[in-house]
Amino acid sequence: MQSFDRINPFEARELIRRGDWVKPTSGLAGGYTQANLAVLPKELAFEFLLFCQRNPKPCPVLDVTEPGSAIPAIVAPHADLRVDIPKYRVYRHGELVEERTDIKDLWDDSMVGFLLGCSFTFEHALLNNDISVRHIEQDCNVPMFKTNMECIKAGRFEGPMVVSMRPIPEKDVVRAVQVTSRFPSVHGAPVHIGNPESIGIRDIANPDFGDPVEVRDGEVPVFWACGVTPQAVAMHVKPEIMITHAPGHMFITDVRDEKFGVL
Amino acid sequence: MQSFDRINPFEARELIRRGDWVKPTSGLAGGYTQANLAVLPKELAFEFLLFCQRNPKPCPVLDVTEPGSAIPAIVAPHADLRVDIPKYRVYRHGELVEERTDIKDLWDDSMVGFLLGCSFTFEHALLNNDISVRHIEQDCNVPMFKTNMECIKAGRFEGPMVVSMRPIPEKDVVRAVQVTSRFPSVHGAPVHIGNPESIGIRDIANPDFGDPVEVRDGEVPVFWACGVTPQAVAMHVKPEIMITHAPGHMFITDVRDEKFGVL
CATH class of the missing domain: 3.40.1640.10 (PSTPO5379-like)
Known part of the structure; x- marks a missing residue:
């Protein structure tokens, strides 16, 4: 093959x-x-x-x-x-x-x-740092959510930011920020870490797009700006x-x- | 005052x-x-x-x-x-x-x-790292040069990149790259270090815009992309x-x- x-x-x-x-x-x-x-x-x-x-x-x-x-x-x-x-x-x-x-x-x-x-680019960087990516493990689509964060309007284009979520073990959260910050031209650093409600997400188990993934004990949901936006x-x-x-x-x-x- | x-x-x-x-x-x-x-x-x-x-x-x-x-x-x-x-x-x-x-x-x-x-932003960052900026010392304008590096064309807009030059002591060149790399939205990392002729600059003492500055023994000319471009x-x-x-x-x-x- x-x-x-x-x-x-x-x-x-x-x-x-x-x-x-x-x-x-x-x-x-x-x-x-x-x-x-x-x-x-x-x-x-x-x-x-x-x-x-x-x-x-x-x-x-x-x-x-x-x-x-x-x-x-x-x-x-x-x-x-x-x-x-x-x-x-x-x-x-x-x-x-x-x-x-x-x-x-x-x-x-x-x-x-x-x-x-x-996001493939920064996911690759996470994997190279031994930070596992749940939706890749589960072989499904990344969960994506509409947020209460408004994009900056330009002419007729306006609307809320859509984010993707990856559960990250607490011990790896700092490294996940560092690693993805290196790549601003492919979404870059997360836009939010932790409490989903702070950015207007009611139910982390019910994404607006993509598939739900498990958030385990000791893991923090980390949110990146998403190309669906x-x-x-x-x-x-x-x-x-x-x-x-x-x-x-x-x-x-x-x-x-x-x-x-x-x- | x-x-x-x-x-x-x-x-x-x-x-x-x-x-x-x-x-x-x-x-x-x-x-x-x-x-x-x-x-x-x-x-x-x-x-x-x-x-x-x-x-x-x-x-x-x-x-x-x-x-x-x-x-x-x-x-x-x-x-x-x-x-x-x-x-x-x-x-x-x-x-x-x-x-x-x-x-x-x-x-x-x-x-x-x-x-x-x-460039004021990254010059500030250099100064904060005890890397002196010659044209500020000499209280004159930064020396700027046309290069042989063509910009990427877009519609009717095309032409060579203009760069600004700052002489940096050899021991500080690596740090100057690190410090200015943090600021990609204000020209960021240098585009060239060292030999002016490699980027089409014949005479480092005769800038196309701005004022000439002294390059001393043990200093390397370092070139940043310039907003005059x-x-x-x-x-x-x-x-x-x-x-x-x-x-x-x-x-x-x-x-x-x-x-x-x-x-």
Whole structure:
């Protein structure tokens, strides 16, 4: 069996482009940064970029294409955002209308593609420090919650921050902060440690998105800003068209995770 | 004599707004972050923001106003970018046409104000670590040089990176890297250490902007990305109108320098 975590990003995108990998990308091309995708019409691009700029923890921008171009020239200059993601979601006026494996015929001169950092990078850093990640252990999706923390508005874009939660053993909480602080361009340090109610989460066992995970005795729930935030906020604006990756089906960049460490 | 380094940002901007401070802002409201200003018409705003996004070392964005608004809502929600800077420069089609102390009558609904981090913040951090800064010792402007390092293009915005140089004693070079790495939103870590020719600088004694400073035996020239870069690049696009602060006459934010430390 081929070890898919060892292949390089070019090979991984080839597999995806040929239709030979239509499933979540976790573990594919290990050590290379994966990214969230949001495609919006040009007339919304400045406001959305400004929203990301003002809310860098939930919306860490890795690359933005020139209007009309599907090439993420900084993080993967040989890639094509129209075909290099295993599964896309198409929203019209804020409603999910379709899932598909390429978006060639939907792309036109007005499209701007945004690639935003995802949590895989800092989870990798946690694992490298022997800090276990519960939803990976349980082989399920990370639990995500809407909070009472409002993002900073930009034009039409506004809404609450969505966070993901990972239970961390008390003895590892300080290290978890240090380790993830190194990576501000992929969500960075936690936004909250401890009491879920302080940030407006009523029931830690009932996430708004993803799957619930167990919080054991001696563990503290730790919350990171989540890449679902910009999608949720953009949906609220009900753009004529918006395209995203399907959850877990990420874009694989040419950049190694470690390159995003600020120190 | 009043100690102007102890006054708060609100008081400092009041002084400036009243016309009682028409000189460089170095040392004013000590410990609070000062910023570079660039005002551009809305139709260039997306491309310029994208340029900054792609080149965060020379162009660290601290705040961007909503189009038409002169209020930097994030870093100084009670300020007014039209009157709170001691001296402005007005460029038309890339040519400096005027210096003035307010820009009230030039501001219209199409204007977008960009505040970008400046080197004062990391110089403060160097001084706090007993690393002396030569141009402050010599009471002159920092020497700045055009390099052969091209910025990443965005739309019409392109050009070489401009760097500032500070001679650092060999024994302090590692610490200077560590200390300034903490502040990625105000230029952050150096972009080059040592041989000027490697980055296209022929004569370290003849800066392209600012004043020359002495590099003594046992000192290494260390180069940081410089906030002159985005202005130089924008000038090259020859926008119908562009307004900046006059050199050294910065905008004073409500945010303490330490708040920009990533750890």
